[in-house]
Amino acid sequence: MTRTAIVTGAARGIGAAIATRLAADGMAVAVLDLDESAGKTTVDAIETAGGTALAVGADVADEASVAAAVERVSAELGAPTVLVNNAGILRDNLLFKMTVDDWDAVMNVHLRGAFLMTRAVQQHMVAAKFGRVVNLSSTSALGNRGQANYSAAKAGMQGFTKTLAFELGKFGVTANAIAPGFIETEMTAATAARIGMDFDEFKRAAAAQIPVNRTGTPDDIAHTAAFLASEGAGFVSGQVIYVAGGPKD
Structure with missing residues (x-):
């Protein structure tokens, strides 16, 4: 049986890697991103490797956009029973410089987005008596200078995940979170640029x-997500796995 997965923020970076890996594992994957055309690179890579994928444009923070996206995925790929809430943005600044827009933008994409996507997809999981929700948290959930908004959102993802595990477990649905440490992406490159550091030097440090x-x-991150999305991970739920090259408090 071919499972259908949705990966948000899948046009690049961690999301693209997860989408590619799930497709390699035999899933039909909806590559969801704010800009549908941006997702076509990921889709092309999946199809070239023999997989099945669909680029879908959606704003995860917008209720109507999410509903339309999930409906389209269900119609074109099949009812989604795997969801990876990866979409995220950075609006870093020290608290006294952080604007309300900086705060709201990060909360809306990370938390509101994960809520709207999960609420829209869970009906398909419950109907199938099988579901996997994988939420992207971060080591920043433990606190990080200049990231009051991002840290709060990523800590919120962990509480959201644990609550989903309680509520959806009896329907055969698991929910887990991955908390990456330093991952080489456009986001971390942008952070290096913001603080005026060469990216290679930033990585070495x-x-x-x-x-x-x-x-x-x-x-x-994709390897861990693939495990959590698999049939074999059915007795793992409500967990936060720090994928950070070492232990985190």
């Missing part, structure tokens, strides 16, 4: 603080 002595890649 980060690696020196990581027990495995390297920074992470999107594939590191």
Whole structure:
């Protein structure tokens, strides 16, 4: 049986890696991103490798947009029973410089987006008596200078995940979160640029603080997401897995 998965923010970085991996595992994957055309690169890579994928444009923070996207995925790929809430943005600043728009934008994409997407997809999971929700948190959930909005949103993702596990477990649905550490993406490159640091130098400095002595890649997260989305992970739910090259408090 071919499962249908939706991965949000899947045009690039971690989302693209997860979408590609789930497709390689035999799932039909909806590559959901704010800009539908941006998702076509991921779709092309999946199709070239022999997989099935569909680029879908949607604003995860908009209720009507989410409803339309899930309806389209269901019609064109099949009822989605795997959901990876990966869409995210950064609006970093110290608290006294952070605007209300900076706060709201991050909360809307991460938390409101995960809520709207999960609420829209869970009906298909419940009907199938099978579901996998994988939410992207971050080590920033433990606190990070200049990220009051992002840290709060990522901590919120963990509470959201645990509540989903309680509510949906009896329907055969699991919910887990992945909390990445330093991953080499456009986002971390943008962070390096913001603080005026060369990206390679930024990565070397980060690696020196990581027990495995390297920074992470999107594939590191994709491997973990693939396990959590698998049939074999049916007794794993409500967990937050830190994929950060070492232990986190």
